[in-house]
Each structure stands twice: as C-alpha cells, then as structure tokens.
Amino acid sequence: MEDTQVVASLVRRCISGDAIAWEEIVQRYNRRIYNICYRFAGSADDAQDLTQEVFIKVYRTLSSYDSDKAAFMTWVTTVTRNLLVDHFRKTKQDRLTDSLDNAASEHEDAQPLSEQIPDQTAAPDASVQSRETRETVHRALQKLSPELREAVILRDLQDMDYREIALALKVPEGTVKSRINRGRAELARLLQRTYKQVI
Amino acid sequence: MPGEFHNGMQCTEFDAVLSDAMDAVLSGAKWESFQAHARSCQLCGPLWAEAQEGRHWLKSLEEVEPPVNLVNNILIATTGLDTIRLRGQASEPSKPSLTDRMRDLLGTFVSPVWALARQPRFVMSFGMAFFSLSVALSVAGVKLNDLAHIDLRPGAIRRTYYETSGRVHHFYENIRWVYEIESRVREFKRATTPAEPAPEEENNKQRKNDNTSGQPDQKQERNYSQGENQPVLAATPDDPPVVMGTTHRRFA
Secondary structure, three states, X not given: OOOHXXXXXXXXXXXXXXXXXXXXXXXXXXXXXXXXXXXXXOOHHHHHHHHHHXXXXXXXXHHHOOOXXXXXXXXXXXXXXXXXXXXXXXXXXXXXOOOOOOOOOOOOOOOOHHHHOOOOOOOOOHHHHHHHHXXXXXXXXXXXXXXXXXXXHHHHHOOOOHHHHHHHHOOOXXXXXXXXXXXXXXXXXXXXXXXXXXX | OOOOEEOOEEHHHXXXXXXXXXXXXXXXXXXHHHHHHHHHOOOHHHHHHHHHHHHHHXXXXXXXXXXXXXXXXXXXXXXXXXXXXXXXXXXXXXXXXXXXXXXXXXXXXXXXXXXXXXXXXXXHHHHHHHHHHHHHHHHHOOOHHHHOOOOOOHHHHHHHHHHHHHHHHHHHHHHHHHHHHHHHHHHHHHHHOOOOOOOOHHHHHHHHHHOOOOOOHHHHHHHHHHHHOOOOOOOOOOOOOOOOOOOHHHHO
C-alpha cells in the first residue's frame, strides 16, 4: 500500500517545518482523499471543499499522529471519515429515503431518477451509455445510508482491507464485513428497482 | 431466516463468511456448504446474488480526477504560500513576458471599446464614416500609398518647416513689392493726367450743390481715391503754408 518508512520520514520532516515534505504528502494523498469525498458527498464542489478541510485538519493535527497505532493512510482516512460524517449531519442527507424516485440531488433534473435512466437499446454510443450507467450508480450510491456507503466506498472503491476500515470507522471487523455486504446488496436492489421501472 | 439451518450451514454463519466468499478466499468443504446454503435458503441466496451484483456495479465506478488547482489550494490554505517546487512548476509557463503584459494592458482598454464597436448600431456608423473619409481623400487627391513615403525623421521635419516658412516669407515680400509698384504707378498717372476743361455754368452749379464737403472738386476726388485702397505715402500741397515761428523767447 504505502511505503511506511518514507511516509514516516515525510511526516517527521513536515512536523519540523519542512514545506516540501508537506507538499509531498499532499501530492501523494490528495487524489485518494478527493475520490472518497466525491463518492461520499456526491458533488465535485463539496468534494473539493471537503478535501481541503481534510488536509487543513491533517496539517494542524499532524503532530498527534502515532505511526505505531495505524498507517498514515488509515489515520488520514479516519480524519476524512469524521469530516464526512460531520458534513453529512450538517447537510441532513440522512433524511433522504432509499428510493431513487425521491427528490433529485443538485446534479439531477427535476424528473425522477428512474426517468433519467437511459434506454439501453436506444443508446447510440456505448461509451455514452457506460458513462450514464456510472452516473446512475454514483447517484444510487448517494441513496445508501452513510454507514453502508462509507464501508463500501473504502472497500470496493479504495481497496482498503477490513482491518484498516475497522480502524478508520472505529467498529469491529465483523461489523465492517456486514456493512459492506449489506451495502452492496442494497445498492443492487436500488439499481434493480430502477432498471425494472425503465424496462 | 436468521439462524435457519440449511445444508450444514446456518444463516448467521453464511453472513459471516459472505465476505470471504466474495473475496474468493473460501475453499474446500466450507465453500461447498456455502454454495449449497445459498441455493436452498430463500434469504441468503438472493443476498449472495445481490452482493455480487452490487460489487460489480461499484467496481464499474472509475476513479475521478481531482481539480487541477486542488493541490495548490490546499497548500495555500495550509502553509499560506506555494512551495518552491510549485512556484517553479507554475512560474515558467505562467510568467508573463513584456509583450504579454503590454497585450494584457492594451486588452483592458481595447476590449471594452471593441465590444462596444461590434454592436450593429455602431458598425453602420463606422462604415459610413470610413466611406466619407475615403471619398474626401479621393477628391482631395490624397493617396494612402503616398502617406507611406512621408519622411517623419526629426531632421526632415525641421527642414520641411524652414522651407515652408521661407516660402511664406518670400510670398509676403513679393506681394508687398507688387503693391508698392502699383501705388507708385497710380501716383505717376495722377501726376501726368492733364486738367479737365472747364465745365458749363449749370454743371458747376449742380456740382456745387452736390459738393457737401466744402473742398475743391479735384481735391475731393483725390480724397475719395485715397480713402478707397491706397495709403497716403506723401502729400505736398500746391502752395505750402508759411510757418511763422518765434524763437526770440528762447534766445532772449
């Protein structure tokens, strides 16, 4: 995953005030953190703001990082997850139901999501169809509960192992596995419901 | 139903090893009993299928590219400054040259005017102005090609100025000389013109009635002639008056 010694050295240099080391850390992890934020928040603008907040918090609390307890990526993911949960509470997305036909998000039009699913037989271009399918999956991911969403994002999109996810989410590994499986199944049901309505 | 026993595996156990089965780390007898349970259990079978499908959908999501300025924004928000390397990366392509800066400076002034000038209502006005100017230049005989040959060096401009002022001075002197000659000729003519014969008695009476100035006729005509366009350079009366001066008081 990550070169532990190199990262530990970067962290030490950064704590001692080396700006180049901090830039190296930002360069190394910004893409990963941005993707977590984007998949969780669903919006590119929110993801950018949240990524900046994550790194600001990491920069301020870098001296509290203990390399013996967890890997740096796990620690950064924990910070990210806490900020995402705070963001989720502020935006009150937990009031949304799992139905895809509910009120649209900021990227969607006024019509229900099921009406925006492209007709696969009529799609002129496979790449366009694939892009629209990914958009549909991305929107369906936003309908999952935050506990299930963060678990499947860290596992299936960030390829973290169960132990790291358990450390980041501060829950037992069994709970992590259960949430991941429930999240996957729930997502499949949402998408099945959507495509059945189209067909 | 949780806790239900199918093919040697309970639903709780199925749920516990579901992740291992998804990760393909389940093997042997446990894998076979897992599959058998999935086939027979009405709850766990669909859960297994849905979990596989959900993971398939999630794996179809690609990694998104972060915004280009994200790293820079983070560094500015944290350290307050760009780092040296960022400055080096950003400064070379973005450092504006003098030409670019001049272009930008001109652009700030030209762009609003140009945007205004592009409006249709002004385009027709500019077209008419250009047409009028070109017609006026053609009538005046000015060719735009001639303007290209104008020497605008300081020395040439100074020489042109002196030549022009000298030409004007000569013209003025020539005009003055011509007027002086005309004046002399006119005086000579008057001096050489013979006296007119004496008019008749009635004509004299009539003239006396017309003469309101109280001067002799000849003198009056001369005055009119002088008053028209000729300056009085010198005039000597026929019988100059005798000046009677007394200077005895001075010598007394």
